[in-house]
Amino acid sequence: MIDELDFEPSIDSADIGVAVENGIVTLTGHVPTYAQKVTVEDVVRRVKGVKGIAEEIEVRPFGTNRTADDEIAKRAVNTITWNTSVPNGAVQVKVQRGWVTLTGKVEWQYQKTAAADAVRILAGVVGVSNQIEIKPHASAYDVKKRIQDALKRNAEIEAQAIKVNVLDGGKVTLEGRVHAWSERSAAERAAWSAPGVITVEDRLTIG
Incomplete structure (x- = not known):
C-alpha cells in the first residue's frame, strides 16, 4: 500500500499513515491539498483486496496563511464558468473555512462531476461537498x-x-x-x- 502511494508522483506520502485490517484501510496524517487527498483515496481503491476506506487525512495547506474564503469562492466561480462542460449559471458556490459546497441543477451526471473536479484542485480548498442536483429528463x-x-x-x-x-x-x-x-x-x-x-x-x- 505504501509502495503504491510512493509510486504516485502527485502525492507526497511522507506524512500519510496507512493501517490495514481485514481489507479495511485507515488513512491518517496530512497532505497540502485536497486534490492530493482525493488522489490518495483513488490509489488505495486500486489496490487488490481493499474492501473499505476509513478516511482521516487532514488537508493542511503549506504555510500558515490560509487562502481567504472569499478568494476561494471567487476562483471557484471563475473556474466553473470557464469549464465548457458546466452550463453557465447552473452551479452556485459556498465556501466556509476552505470547505466548498456546490449546489444548483444540471441535466447530466458528467456536468455535476466536472464542477467538482474543477474546484478540488484550487489552492486553499480543504474539502468539497457536491450537492448539485441532476434534473430529471422530461417525464x-x-x-x-x-x-x-x-x-x-x-x-x-x-x-x-x-x-x-x-x-x-x-x-x-x-x-x-x-x-x-x-x-x-x-x-x-x-x-x-x-x-x-x-x-x-x-x-x-x-x-
Whole structure:
C-alpha cells in the first residue's frame, strides 16, 4: 500500500499513515491539498483486496496563511464558468473555512462531476461537498403530450387513430392504423421531435 502511494508522483506520502485490517484501510496524517487527498483515496481503491476506506487525512495547506474564503469562492466561480462542460449559471458556490459546497441543477451526471473536479484542485480548498442536483429528463407524461400535440398539428395524420405509449427512459411505441406510408413516416417524425426520446418502435399498420 505504501509502495503504491510512493509510486504516485502527485502525492507526497511522507506524512500519510496507512493501517490495514481485514481489507479495511485507515488513512491518517496530512497532505497540502485536497486534490492530493482525493488522489490518495483513488490509489488505495486500486489496490487488490481493499474492501473499505476509513478516511482521516487532514488537508493542511503549506504555510500558515490560509487562502481567504472569499478568494476561494471567487476562483471557484471563475473556474466553473470557464469549464465548457458546466452550463453557465447552473452551479452556485459556498465556501466556509476552505470547505466548498456546490449546489444548483444540471441535466447530466458528467456536468455535476466536472464542477467538482474543477474546484478540488484550487489552492486553499480543504474539502468539497457536491450537492448539485441532476434534473430529471422530461417525464413520460410530458413526452407523450408533446408527441400527441405534434400529431394533431400535422394535417397528414389522423391523430385519433394513433396510440402513443411512452416509458420512462425515453422509449416510445406507436400503435394503431394509418392510411398511407407518408402518414406513418409523419407519425414517426412527430415522435422523434419530442425531447428526451431515445427509441421509437413503430407498430402502426397501414390499411
